[in-house]
Each structure stands twice: as structure tokens, then as C-alpha cells.
Amino acid sequence: MxxxxxxxxxxxxxxxxIKSVDTTCEKYFPGRGESIGQLWRQKQIQYSFLRQAMGKYVPFSSVTRDALRFSLAAYHLEWTADTEQTLMEAYNHLxxxxxxxxxxxxxxxxxxxxxxxxxxxxxxxxxxxxxxxxxxxxxxxxxxxxxxxxxxxxxxxxxxxxxxxxxxxxxxxxxxxxxxxxxxxxxxxxxxxxxxxxxxxxxxxxxxxxxxxxxxxxxxx
Amino acid sequence: MxxxxxxxxxxxxxxxxIKSVDTTCEKYFPGRGESIGQLWRQKQIQYSFLRQAMGKYVPFSSVTRDALRFSLAAYHLEWTADTEQTLMEAYNHLxxxxxxxxxxxxxxxxxxxxxxxxxxxxxxxxxxxxxxxxxxxxxxxxxxxxxxxxxxxxxxxxxxxxxxxxxxxxxxxxxxxxxxxxxxxxxxxxxxxxxxxxxxxxxxxxxxxxxxxxxxxxxxx
The missing domain is CATH 3.40.50.1000 (HAD superfamily/HAD-like)
Structure with a gap:
């Protein structure tokens, strides 16, 4: 070196x-933590690729929030603004x-x-x-x-x-x-x-x- | 109108x-047809996004073959050139x-x-x-x-x-x-x-x- x-x-x-967020997801949506965490990550990455290809950049914090919303909706879940905020903050404590x-x-x-x-x-x-x-x-x-x-x-x-x-x-x-x-x-x-x-x-x-x-x-x- | x-x-x-290809996948890899078909499609789309973002275009037929190879490898499968060709041709008969x-x-x-x-x-x-x-x-x-x-x-x-x-x-x-x-x-x-x-x-x-x-x-x- x-x-x-x-x-x-x-x-x-x-x-x-990044699997650290699964624990927070599990707390709010018991039995679904790992699946939500996985889809959240997958959509987060996909949205960054799509925005790059479309030329429609937004900051990754917005991409991450959008991906979370899609993932919760895909599992037909309901959630409050407080829950969303707590899940987003999990990304600051990986x-x-x-x-x-x-x-x-x-x-x-x-x-x-x-x-x-x-x-x-x-x-x-x-x-x-x-x-x-x-x-x-x-x-x-x-x-x-x-x-x-x-x-x-x-x-x-x-x-x-x-x-x-x-x-x-x-x-x-x-x-x-x-x-x-x-x-x-x-x-x-x-x-x-x-x-x-x-x-x-x-x-x-x-x-x-x-x-x-x-x-x-x-x-x- | x-x-x-x-x-x-x-x-x-x-x-x-596109799920038509699952049947061909199932024929060669019994019990795995649907999973392979799903991953194949997912990687095919992902590779097109990645190549667009990297500025490394290749024709979609190459992307499709690459995605197939990744998918079979991800499931730890082995395959022949003939099997690969037959699976690829399934895309011409959707x-x-x-x-x-x-x-x-x-x-x-x-x-x-x-x-x-x-x-x-x-x-x-x-x-x-x-x-x-x-x-x-x-x-x-x-x-x-x-x-x-x-x-x-x-x-x-x-x-x-x-x-x-x-x-x-x-x-x-x-x-x-x-x-x-x-x-x-x-x-x-x-x-x-x-x-x-x-x-x-x-x-x-x-x-x-x-x-x-x-x-x-x-x-x-």
C-alpha cells in the first residue's frame, strides 16, 4: 500500500x-419488515436509474421517500406522516x-x-x-x-x-x-x-x- | 375516436x-420456471437502464441474453449453449x-x-x-x-x-x-x-x- x-x-x-432499516420497518409493520426493506431499497435504486435516464433529477432523500411510499402502497399498507418520518430517519442511523x-x-x-x-x-x-x-x-x-x-x-x-x-x-x-x-x-x-x-x-x-x-x-x- | x-x-x-417465456424456462429447469422468468425480466430492464446511464448501449437482444445468463447463474444452474438459444428464441414466440x-x-x-x-x-x-x-x-x-x-x-x-x-x-x-x-x-x-x-x-x-x-x-x- x-x-x-x-x-x-x-x-x-x-x-x-442498509438492512438496518428492516428493524424499523418490522416495528411498524410486524412480519413485513424484511420484505418492505428489500422492496424499498430496490425501488430506491430503480428510481435513481430512471431519473438519470429521464433527465429528471431530484435529491436522493426525495428518491428514498418516494421509494418508501411506493413500497408501503405495494403491500397495501396504511401509514401516518409520523411513521413515514421515523422510517426515513432510520436512513440516518444505519x-x-x-x-x-x-x-x-x-x-x-x-x-x-x-x-x-x-x-x-x-x-x-x-x-x-x-x-x-x-x-x-x-x-x-x-x-x-x-x-x-x-x-x-x-x-x-x-x-x-x-x-x-x-x-x-x-x-x-x-x-x-x-x-x-x-x-x-x-x-x-x-x-x-x-x-x-x-x-x-x-x-x-x-x-x-x-x-x-x-x-x-x-x-x- | x-x-x-x-x-x-x-x-x-x-x-x-412476457410471462410466456416461463413455460420454456420451466421445461429446462423444473420448479424454477416462474422465478427464472421473473428475474430474467427484472435484470433485462435493469441492464437497459444501467447501459443508458453509463452510455454503454448494446442491442436489446444482447441485453436479454446477458440478463438470462445472470439469472441462471444467480440460481446456481448450469446450462448448455443449446438451452440458452432455445430460451432466447422463446422471446420471438411470446x-x-x-x-x-x-x-x-x-x-x-x-x-x-x-x-x-x-x-x-x-x-x-x-x-x-x-x-x-x-x-x-x-x-x-x-x-x-x-x-x-x-x-x-x-x-x-x-x-x-x-x-x-x-x-x-x-x-x-x-x-x-x-x-x-x-x-x-x-x-x-x-x-x-x-x-x-x-x-x-x-x-x-x-x-x-x-x-x-x-x-x-x-x-x-
Missing amino acids: SANSIFAFDVYGTLFN SLYEESLYVLQKLKDQSATLIVFSNGSRDMLEPLLEQAGLNDYLDHVISVDDIKQFKPSPASYQLILEAVGAPRHEVTFLSSNGWDISGAKAFGFTTAWINRSEQPIEELQLPPDYQYTTLTPLTQE | SANSIFAFDVYGTLFN SLYEESLYVLQKLKDQSATLIVFSNGSRDMLEPLLEQAGLNDYLDHVISVDDIKQFKPSPASYQLILEAVGAPRHEVTFLSSNGWDISGAKAFGFTTAWINRSEQPIEELQLPPDYQYTTLTPLTQE
Whole structure:
């Protein structure tokens, strides 16, 4: 690991466990927590792709709320404004994966440049990073909201280059989302897919350069 | 219904039942046909969105094959090149929904302009329309392949305007896919969502102008 290493981490599903919201969903809709959480995440991602393709950007906090509303309606549930707000706030209190903090610390000790790069708007990202105590380790917090184009658009990944001023292949991009890895690879980053649920590689002819099941191997190279 | 009416129909899921492929999947992978068919369709759509966002277009026949490969791998299945080819060919023999032909005939009798507009590349669309005997009713067969941008990009819907030379709101756009209706609405078409599986409206702030459970009400206005 050289002192010039640059690591760009995706946030949702990569550093933080998005399944944390299932517990809050379960509290309000017993027996349905996991199904709602899963559909919520699926629609959240789909809406970001659709808005990118339509050229109809709105901040990820709005996308996340829209996806929640669709998911609850799809299960024929009724809910109050208070419940909706509590579910939305669950996104500000996601749990870190158990190795995330250690890996960031270790890489920082080795003088790596550490970036988080997310579809999340700052109203979502900032409270999340703050409560998890990550800010001390991060050189850059980059949101696609600065350019109003979601991943996997090339313009979104370009934001990382503008922050670090390095050639693309020197950036190691880490995500648990196979589609995000494909987008980053298409852009020209070195990619490491954190394949936490042992999925097949996306059939997009853009395979990852490295594949791990957790972030831990990053500290062992 | 005026003689100037213009109807643009989506193909997969709107005129043709994409669940037709489940039977072929079931033949090769007993007990898994429906699950494979569902994941195959979901990945097919997702890959078209991703390629649109990444700017990495390939024809829909390639997207469809890639989505099939991912789906079979996700279920830890093994398959031969022959099986893959047979499954792919199932897309050229989808069943029409029971009302599709009658509705097209009826609208044609009323001198409407009838268009099919699809993400499908011509190597998929032409055999499908031919075997179903639809060509006699259609004034235009439009594929996004002509511009190499998938729906729901504005550039894709623009192809319809170029074919008919009419203002956007005079085109009635029909699709069973909520996301396609949102894209068409964002573009400025009059939209009718053929909500066959009684899903909630997509939370994209682009609701359909009309909503039906089949195409039949089009002949009753």
C-alpha cells in the first residue's frame, strides 16, 4: 500500500448495512419488515436509474421517500406522516458493517486518501457519517448532488477525479453494488467489488478487478 | 375516436405477455420456471437502464441474453449453449394478450395511426410481430436501436414524433410498465397505463393520464 493510494468508498451497502432499516420497518409493520426493506431499497435504486435516464433529477432523500411510499402502497399498507418520518430517519442511523471502521483506520494510518462517494444527498450523508464518527478518517465526502446526476453516469464518477486530481486507474473504487462497480469500471477506475451476498458478476462485460466478501482484505495487501 | 388518433404501443408486457417465456424456462429447469422468468425480466430492464446511464448501449437482444445468463447463474444452474438459444428464441414466440389483436383491428378500422415502439432491437421485434400477424395493422415499427438510446430517455420517445410529425400531446402512449409511462409522460405524451397486475402508481410525480387493466377500453371511448 503506497502513501499515494486513493480509495473511494460507496456508502449504502458498502460501509453501512442498509438492512438496518428492516428493524424499523418490522416495528411498524410486524412480519413485513424484511420484505418492505428489500422492496424499498430496490425501488430506491430503480428510481435513481430512471431519473438519470429521464433527465429528471431530484435529491436522493426525495428518491428514498418516494421509494418508501411506493413500497408501503405495494403491500397495501396504511401509514401516518409520523411513521413515514421515523422510517426515513432510520436512513440516518444505519449500522456500519463490523469491519468498516477498522479498515478506514488502518488505511488512514498508511496515509491513504479516503473518499466517500454516494448517490446520497448531503441531508442524508452528513448525519449518517457524523453519528458513525467517520469524518475524522475522510479526506473527501462527495455527493452526486453536486452535479445532479446519479451513478452510474460517467459525470458522477468524474466528481472523484476533480477532488483528487489523479489519473482514473489510480483510484480504487469500492462498492457492494455490482452495477456501481460496472459503472466505475466503465469510467476507468480500478474496482473492488465487495460481494457481501455472493452474487454472480453482473453480465455487463465490465467485470471487477478484485472481488472480496468484506472490506477487510484491503488492509492485508 | 378521431381519424387523426395516434396510438403508440409498447411491446413487451403491453401487447405481448412476457410471462410466456416461463413455460420454456420451466421445461429446462423444473420448479424454477416462474422465478427464472421473473428475474430474467427484472435484470433485462435493469441492464437497459444501467447501459443508458453509463452510455454503454448494446442491442436489446444482447441485453436479454446477458440478463438470462445472470439469472441462471444467480440460481446456481448450469446450462448448455443449446438451452440458452432455445430460451432466447422463446422471446420471438411470446403470446399476444387475448385482447391485443381485436384492439388493433378495431382502432385500425377507425383509421387511427398505429405504432409499436420498443426497446427491442429489430432482430427480436421483426420475428415476433411477424409470427403474431401484426404487421398489417401497424403504420410504424419503431425500435430505440435506431438511435441507440434506451427508454426512458427523451431521445428514445422523440423517435415517435419524428415518425408521425404531430405534437407530443396528440400521441397516446400505452404501456404496462409504470416506468415507461412515467418516461413518456415526462416527454409530454398523453399516457394510458395498462396496469395489468394492479400495481400502485410509480412515485415519480408523473402519473398516467388514463389507467386501465387491459387494452380493451381503448375501443370503447
